[in-house]
Amino acid sequence: MTTIKQLLLIYIFFFFPSSLASIISGEDGYRLWLKYDRLNQQSITFTNYVPFAQSWYVGGHSATSKAISDELEYAFNGLFGKSHRVVQQNAKLVIVYGADATTLYPQHARQLSRLNDEGYLIKIVGQGQKQKVLVLANTDIGALYGSYALLRKIQTGTNKAALNLESQPQTDIRVLNHWDNPNRHVERGYSGQSIWNWHKLPTYIDQRYIDYARANASIGINGTVLNNVNANAIMLRPDYLKKVKALADTFRPYGVKVYLSVKFSSPQLLGGLDTSDPVKTKVQQWWKDKVAEIYQEIPDFGGFLVKANSEGQPGPGDYGRTHAEGANMLADALKPYGGIVMWRAFVYANEKNEERSKQAYSEFKPLDGQFRDNVLVQVKNGPIDFQPREPYSPLFGATPNTPMMMEFQITMEYLGFSTHFVYLGPMYEEVLKTDTYAKGQGSTVGKVVSGGVFPYKYTGMAGVSNIGMDRNWTGHIILQSNWFVFGRMAWQPDVSAEEVAQDWVKMTLSNNQKVVDSVTKLMMSSHETTVNYMTPLGLHHIMGTGHHYGPAPWVDNLGRADWTPVYYHRATKDGIGFNRSPSGVNSVAQYLSPYRELLSNPDTTPEKFLLWFHHLPWDYKIKSSGRSLWDELAHRYYLGVEQVANIGEQWNALEGLIAESQFRQVQMSNLIHLQEAKWWRDACMLYFQSLSGKPIPDDLAKPQHDLKYYQSLTFPYAPGQGH
């Protein structure tokens, strides 16, 4: 039955109007980068690798070993139209781990012993008929990672000769953070509801849960924090822990551990205690009991993520205790089971009325050394809040004794939601490659995070997820690449964003060289493009209030001054920008020399950060272009829109080379992208012009509407708002 049923799919797709055919097309984006579409039999890749698909062996009997076999069977039948599992002796592809690996291949035992539990070796040995590919690892999870790496090499058409690989992750904890609420609303989520259907769990296991684990394993992500950092205590209720257990059991074979965000006041909300003071024994005991209950259900539970004393969340500060005292209480409860605490440094709501960009550093730097050894402090990449571009947070490199864990945004809170074509690889790369000088030159943020500067016991990287119920997972096929690159960079912080982009395009869209070259090029410039039409030259936080959708640099009337755009751009008739230099709030003092001095002077400050650190007159001369600051601002806003128009044109030129349903989805999003880029440009230009009084250069098109129009727009139901 099934074959007949499936047979006709090809007829349908071949003969039919895409509007109907794509209904049942596998190309709607659901399969992500694990498509394994049939290779051309004439291709070198096919010829090179088909022998291994015809005789492969996977050792071991664990659930993970089964997962590896399932994936190979699926992938090889997809790529080659054939797959044969054979006994180890006859296998041309041998995947073994642990004792099997060292006994069968003692010659590689030494190299293997140098790898950690998640690392792997891929070897190509022998010649001609005798040629074999070996995937060796110390654990089944290592073998799983090695298998996905091998599949990626095939999917991307890697030459067999280049197949000798040794790899292991450079960070320990590589997690997604889901800002998902129990009602399935995703805070700052733009691709539909939470994929966690709490109501139907633990009994109903959606196929998505399995495919989610496969996708994460394929890029080395080894953990997931299931719920929002603005946490709901209900997640720790016994019935919800059963639901969490069901997900943990589903993810386990793929090496993905579950973590939970916890509300610091849970002992009161859930336990009925009269306090959550971390130094009180009964509070400590409540957490010890709760943690024991969790590990009863989930023996390999990962640990807790905590947002405390920030944006109204409860925390140790409510009792006059430090973040360290709060984190340590949880760490002590988790320690016996090997669990960890990820304590967020995203705080700015504390009493001392300090400039917002400086507060996290001021709060956490003095606590260095006071945290238990199973605590990591999780810091956003920049000192403010996931802006299109920020300088790195000065906490990186500032704490020799406290591991700083990177928190990157994968979701698009300040980057156009799910309709803007933005690849974040270059943004991650820019941050990770910046030098902190913490131990002299070369102490990059990436090295700090991966423990290469200070010998942290644990290291990690977190990515705030962009995943939702949309069929294509992320609301926009191109945005799948941000999930992909986050995983790759968490595994290897110094991997090249361009190399990763190429892999992603080949695996997700097509191996066609024109597609690979063209899309990779668009992706690599897309982040700079977005900065241009949103917040050029170091501008930041000038977007719509609350939902952060669209431009609103004019807003000046929110609960806190440091929530308003005017607080950040400081534009007046005299000039624009925030003086954070020594003559201003001096946040540059939080950076180390020589970077500090560089940032202190507008002439040596990188232009991309100019208005972040300096307030400058409208006629300040921009070194790179010789333009006045006003003209340069105009130039960048207009350039950004041109670049977005170019994305649309370049994409349209690929029609026919990409599956139609993928092509159309991105094409429709590109139209919205262009409309919104113009909106950003025109609204910002008109507003800043109302202060600068300068003309929009003659060679530039005039805005479509007047400022009042843009100021009148409201979006009460823009997606992703907190609730």
Next chain:
Amino acid sequence: MTTIKQLLLIYIFFFFPSSLASIISGEDGYRLWLKYDRLNQQSITFTNYVPFAQSWYVGGHSATSKAISDELEYAFNGLFGKSHRVVQQNAKLVIVYGADATTLYPQHARQLSRLNDEGYLIKIVGQGQKQKVLVLANTDIGALYGSYALLRKIQTGTNKAALNLESQPQTDIRVLNHWDNPNRHVERGYSGQSIWNWHKLPTYIDQRYIDYARANASIGINGTVLNNVNANAIMLRPDYLKKVKALADTFRPYGVKVYLSVKFSSPQLLGGLDTSDPVKTKVQQWWKDKVAEIYQEIPDFGGFLVKANSEGQPGPGDYGRTHAEGANMLADALKPYGGIVMWRAFVYANEKNEERSKQAYSEFKPLDGQFRDNVLVQVKNGPIDFQPREPYSPLFGATPNTPMMMEFQITMEYLGFSTHFVYLGPMYEEVLKTDTYAKGQGSTVGKVVSGGVFPYKYTGMAGVSNIGMDRNWTGHIILQSNWFVFGRMAWQPDVSAEEVAQDWVKMTLSNNQKVVDSVTKLMMSSHETTVNYMTPLGLHHIMGTGHHYGPAPWVDNLGRADWTPVYYHRATKDGIGFNRSPSGVNSVAQYLSPYRELLSNPDTTPEKFLLWFHHLPWDYKIKSSGRSLWDELAHRYYLGVEQVANIGEQWNALEGLIAESQFRQVQMSNLIHLQEAKWWRDACMLYFQSLSGKPIPDDLAKPQHDLKYYQSLTFPYAPGQGH
């Protein structure tokens, strides 16, 4: 490219572990009943119909004519693996409408002229090589319906001989009501978010919108109310009307008109007026202008649905005006464009403190004749609120001069959300076939609704949608059948629920006789089963507060008495049931003789309504069984659970005969169904026992927990709650 890409789908599906294969399977429920899977070449159906697939012709040049061709091409390639469109002269299947039909086939012109605009004829003429199938209609939409009817006949393996068909809808307005909010939350929705992505509209047209229109057209649904009856005024804002227009343009070729729910206070909320009093000229003018604006965008806009002066919604009552005065103001604005008003009779919050089940009748019966001729009053099937079973609303048959439009629930608010296996066909059928005696015997509810009792100018049926973003549309594949049967019964109120169930099973699951017989049987008894374990013998409204999830007959402390379960079951140590007979609140007086008298006496009241109309002692003797009321109650609760267990067993016996991903989805839901049926039984038995003091009969298993346990359960995030 595409073919190669698609080719491998079959390999994958054929060789692979379903957990992976089903990722890209077409069998995940998305295709609904329009699967068109390849027929067995040996089958009579294939032989009978393949000639027509090889030479077909569709007349006309409208977008609808194009839609017909697309569907045939898609369906024939699916069913037969071939499809050839030819010129009319050579065609063996000819689909023509209007002048083409009457000119080409004058011999059928007379029969055609008796059909309305949406009707169609299917004729099989000639013999052997000369045999042709004709689909004739007066309009392109009629031809579209005829084409889907023909495809259904093929999908369900109908003998060619039985192919002479004449059909036209017996109601004019066949609409889905989406209780979808602008934030994409679906009130009483259990299959994920709203499919309307307002944020990305009007530019981004999701493939789902097209497939939604196809599915509706295939069952004769000709309209959709896009937004919640608890309406948000923003839907009438110019930018939102552009979004509505984009959907209208997408649906138009499929004959699906868009309607909007409107908030009565829109003139104040949106227009800035100081009143929304329907007799004020400025208010009337505001609506006239708004309606003109709508028709500017959407020339075939359907009209408005209104929930007024009910559950806190604003309405004409706020100004001391009647529902008629409110409805007529909107009707006058819509009249010039052919638009209509659907005014809901679901009101019970008015001043006069009357028993809830009586209020709609008391309010609307006196208004009969006062409504404009483009107003329909939309009334729920029962006098309370979508309970698992209710007697029909006495408004049906009570208003000779005001069309009563049926409102059925398709969604599962009081029926177990999306995890209970419940086919609603028999429930719809029970209501539609009940005799109102409005014009003597045979004046069934169905006849009243379709204008066969009183000559209504407009007739209609509305179904509150169960559609959401879940891949299978309704959260449970079986629940797709409720969308299907609603459409079929709106078209033909006297169609048999069993016949429709069979069609649905064949089209959605399999033509395998064992599957058809077994699943149809389960579906036909599933509604009675649900009534048994939830609310047997006429019990009603005893479910959890607010979310209506699970049992809570003990709740007695809500804002209004008539929101509490205890108000409805009236159980005491002496007995149970609501005395609505002449000796009680006498709601039976709202029914016509002889039904009224029948319901006035417990001995003649149908047992299914016993406790709806009568308060009876626990030892009251049940005629059909001879059991005491208490024992009968116990018997039915326990029987219901046994029946649910049987659904699971029967379903499991079909493994291998149904696509695995379909099979598993239902299998997992069945497990939840059984758990929750036991929960209903045990919680209700324990609670009623606490009042009756009677023992649970010895032959019945004892509840798993005590009453306190069931009373302690809370579900703050149960889906579908209003917000």
